[in-house]
Amino acid sequence: MTSFKVTVPASSANLGPGFDALGLALGLYDVVEVQVIESGLKVEVLDNGAGGVADVPTDETHLVVRAIRRTCERLGVHLPGLHLRCSNAIPHARGLGSSAAAVVSGVAAGYAIAGRPRDNGAVQLAAEFEGHADNAAASLFGGLVIAWCDGGEFHARRLTTHESLxxxxxxxxxxxxxxxxxxxxxxxxxxxxxxxxxxxxxxxxxxxxxxxxxxxxxxxxxxxxxxxxxxxxxxxxxxxxxxxxxxxxxxxxxxxxxxxxxxxxxxxxxxxxxxxxxxxxxxxxxxxxxxxx
Incomplete structure (x- = not known):
């Protein structure tokens, strides 16, 4: 895929006692429009109520860009140039998984560029950025997740929450x-x-x-x-x-x-x-x- 849109949910981690282990995906979304171009990098960041746009870089240090590049590298895909348009609704630095959502959107974009379905490697890639998989796995899979790390390898399993929650x-x-x-x-x-x-x-x-x-x-x-x-x-x-x-x-x-x-x-x-x-x-x-x- 060379032009597509990534929609990623917010998340809440820990849920009380599940420190670094439990995560819950929430219906508040960042949207990243991705276009593969011939060369260069262009990043547009729009504030859709999340605030903090002035603090978000628009160069190679942008978290979505870093995640896309790392994913493409891991999947063996050459990425010529990139144009991103990021619409942020998840509040930054408030405990709703904004950084994990950015990473997950980048990982998902990398798999889309490679033309490959996401596999267990997506959890590993996303979790490596923060050192734990609770928020990232929730944004990847939705629902309630249980996440763990075994010898440096990150894993997660999705559960369905009770319908009344x-x-x-x-x-x-x-x-x-x-x-x-x-x-x-x-x-x-x-x-x-x-x-x-x-x-x-x-x-x-x-x-x-x-x-x-x-x-x-x-x-x-x-x-x-x-x-x-x-x-x-x-x-x-x-x-x-x-x-x-x-x-x-x-x-x-x-x-x-x-x-x-x-x-x-x-x-x-x-x-x-x-x-x-x-x-x-x-x-x-x-x-x-x-x-x-």
């Missing part, structure tokens, strides 16, 4: 960098905290796929969220208020967005969400899509 996100203006919030995590955690979180992660898979009534308990975590709490006090306060109201709320990825896993799409009126943009986002079930341009 209606995620809601609360997105603040505050930005957060994954590298910064990871720096707040300790090198070691108490054994009882690890055991607690492992049990809740297993329960989260069951709750998300079979029994949403268990989501409040299933999204409890002792591995990472409370260590990161000082980085975003408003997020921490909102999560506490939502959970006190019976809503299964967590930090979305590295934050500062709040993810509420509901079955009615409603945030209780008594919960103060000032300072946050609240959106109900369906679970995306398709993952990244490539269509003729």
């Amino acid at each position: 209606r995620p809601v996100v609360a997105v603040p203006e505050l930005r957060s960098a994954t590298a910064t919030t990871r720096g707040l995590l300790p090198a070691e955690v108490p054994h009882h905290d690890a055991a607690f979180t492992a049990g809740r992660a297993a329960l989260a898979v069951h709750a998300l796929t079979s029994d949403p009534s268990l989501l409040l308990a299933a999204t409890e975590d002792k591995l990472h969220q409370h260590y990161r709490a000082p980085a975003y006090p408003d997020t921490t306060r909102l999560i506490a208020d939502l959970r006190a109201a019976g809503v299964a709320a967590t930090v979305s990825g590295a934050g500062p967005t709040v993810l509420a896993l509901t079955t009615d799409g409603i945030i209780p009126a008594a919960v103060d969400v000032s300072g946050f943009e609240v959106m109900e986002l369906p679970v995306d079930l398709a993952g990244v899509q490539v269509t003729a341009g």
Whole structure:
């Protein structure tokens, strides 16, 4: 393919206890129009509500460009020139997988240019950029994913969420960098905290796929969220208020967005969400899509 469009969903990682292991694709999309040209590089970046366009490079360092080039190289395909038109709707640096979505769109574009169906190598390529596959696999496959790494090889499996699940996100203006919030995590955690979180992660898979009534308990975590709490006090306060109201709320990825896993799409009126943009986002079930341009 020499001219096509890539549509890639946002994602939320961790989902409480599933640190670097669970991801959920959400119905908010970046769109990249790709055209293979004779030579050179042209990148246009449009702000479709995501903000931060001024911070996005338009040269070889652009994340989509890097992902396309790496994929074509891995697949043995020569890429003469490239023209990209990127329409961003996924907020940047908010914990909704914007960087993973950019990488996945590039990987999908690389496979399309090569004329090859995506295989397990797509997960590997996408995960290599961030060192874990949770967000990337969710954007690749859609639905709920379980991701893991075995000897440097990344893997993921897709599960279908319960039909009643209606995620809601609360997105603040505050930005957060994954590298910064990871720096707040300790090198070691108490054994009882690890055991607690492992049990809740297993329960989260069951709750998300079979029994949403268990989501409040299933999204409890002792591995990472409370260590990161000082980085975003408003997020921490909102999560506490939502959970006190019976809503299964967590930090979305590295934050500062709040993810509420509901079955009615409603945030209780008594919960103060000032300072946050609240959106109900369906679970995306398709993952990244490539269509003729």
